Amino acid sequence: MYPSMKNDLILRAARGETVERPPVWIMRQAGRYLPEYHKLRSKQSFFEMCQTPETSCELTLQPIKRFDGLLDAGIIFSDILVIPQALGMQVVMLEQKGPHFPEPLVTPEDLEKLEKVPNIPAKLGYVMDAISLTRENLDGKVPLLGFSGAPWTIMAYMIEGGGSKAFTKAKTWLFRYPEASHRLLTMVTDATIVYLTQQVYAGAQMLQIFDSWAGELSPQDFFEFSYPYLVKICEGVKKELKKSKRTPVPMIVFPKGAWYALDKLCDSGYDVIGLDWTIDPREAVRIRGERRVIFQGNLDPNILYGGREIIESRTKEMIEAFNGGKQGYIINLGHGITPGVNPDDVRFFLEQCHKYGSQN
Numbered sequence: 050m051y052p053s054m055k056n057d058l059i060l061r062a063a064r065g066e067t068v069e070r071p072p073v074w075i076m077r078q079a080g081r082y083l084p085e086y087h088k089l090r091s092k093q094s095f096f097e098m099c100q101t102p103e104t105s106c107e108l109t110l111q112p113i114k115r116f117d118g119l120l121d122a123g124i125i126f127s128d129i130l131v132i133p134q135a136l137g138m139q140v141v142m143l144e145q146k147g148p149h150f151p152e153p154l155v156t157p158e159d160l161e162k163l164e165k166v167p168n169i170p171a172k173l174g175y176v177m178d179a180i181s182l183t184r185e186n187l188d189g190k191v192p193l194l195g196f197s198g199a200p201w202t203i204m205a206y207m208i209e210g211g212g213s214k215a216f217t218k219a220k221t222w223l224f225r226y227p228e229a230s231h232r233l234l235t236m237v238t239d240a241t242i243v244y245l246t247q248q249v250y251a252g253a254q255m256l257q258i259f260d261s262w263a264g265e266l267s268p269q270d271f272f273e274f275s276y277p278y279l280v281k282i283c284e285g286v287k288k289e290l291k292k293s294k295r296t297p298v299p300m301i302v303f304p305k306g307a308w309y310a311l312d313k314l315c316d317s318g319y320d321v322i323g324l325d326w327t328i329d330p331r332e333a334v335r336i337r338g339e340r341r342v343i344f345q346g347n348l349d350p351n352i353l354y355g356g357r358e359i360i361e362s363r364t365k366e367m368i369e370a371f372n373g374g375k376q377g378y379i380i381n382l383g384h385g386i387t388p389g390v391n392p393d394d395v396r397f398f399l400e401q402c403h404k405y406g407s408q409n
């Protein structure tokens with residue numbers, strides 16, 4: 050039994066209830082813009098931090114403590130790339146450069162090297178331990194989110210071997226080896242369903258699936274290589290939870306750049322859709338129509354570099370554009386916060402969210 054919830058605003062908003070103000074959290078809220086993050090990071094490698102439940106817990110709590118009472122959710126400190134690791138691939142985090150796979154997948158024969166049915170509880174048990182420890186230590190202050198990457202985004206990293214601008218290698222697979230691509234996407238999907246379900250058993254109260262590279266695909270390719278797997282994950286997790294007689298948890302999908310798919314995403318089964326800043330909130334609301342889906346987003350993270358005046362005006366406008374935010378809305382940025390942002394400006398942003406979210 051975990052401590053009872055003192056703030057469950059985001060869970061109520063995600064269920065579609067009318068709330069006193071829209072909840073707010075920030076993608077990548079635990080990270081390099083915080084000096085307290087660097088203090089721990091200087092002692093451990095990135096993946097060591099992920100693998101140490103005490104460190105992961107402490108990092109998850111850092112923004113909650115610093116912005117006491119202003120954030121409405123925590124997100125477990127980890128990374129989407131632990132799934133390729135569980136499938137048997139090596140991933141390291143290079144200083145300034147980001148993730149690096151020394152031996153990326155090159156041809157379909159390389160799929161033979163992957164673990165067909167990885168033992169997720171054994172390989173990623175440290176994430177579940179971190180979730181349980183964090184849930185305990187949060188003491189009911191705010192709900193805890195678990196997460197994973199979407200199959201297409203994970204596949205892109207496994208083939209590109211790191212970040213990419215053109216995704217030539219990953220797309221070569223889609224167009225030259227479609228059958229092998231579907232096999233890989235299925236492997237990642239199956240592992241992800243087990244992984245997310247285990248996160249809920251460990252204490253995660255909401256789940257987000259990051260499809261950071263969705264917008265790199267044409268609509269046709271998104272609907273062939275990404276969307277069906279996103280749906281499979283949502284259905285798979287919900288079915289597993291039902292089978293084990295657990296209450297379902299709200300599920301968020303963040304298909305960055307896939308505004309063209311918004312109409313279909315509203316019928317995908319996800320409770321919440323994360324929007325990036327390339328879609329006008331009023332247009333998103335129009336496309337949603339009467340459907341029950343909740344929106345999350347969508348301030349350009351770079352607004353946080355623009356100074357107080359624009360942070361205030363754009364936050365106010367955003368909340369207004371999402372119908373005032375009291376129903377069907379969770380405030381967030383349109384993508385993760387970046388390392389150069391001043392934490393005091395983040396506090397100011399969160400204060401504006403409370404101020405304008407509480408009006409009317």
Ligand SMILES: Cc1c2[nH]c(c1CCC(=O)O)Cc1[nH]c(c(CCC(=O)O)c1C)Cc1[nH]c(c(CCC(=O)O)c1C)Cc1[nH]c(c(C)c1CCC(=O)O)C2
Pocket residue numbers: 075076077078079080081090095124125126127128129130142143144145146147148196212259261385
């Ligand atoms: C694509 C992706 C990754 N990881 C993630 C995504 C999806 C979100 C997105 O699109 O931004 C998700 C992620 N990564 C991290 C979290 C932690 C929880 C949170 O606070 O949101 C989450 C939810 C920590 C992290 N993940 C990483 C860091 C920085 C690592 C360091 O200290 O060197 C942190 C705090 C490293 C990482 N991990 C990844 C990249 C591309 C990088 C390097 C570049 C970057 O930071 O943007 C893969």
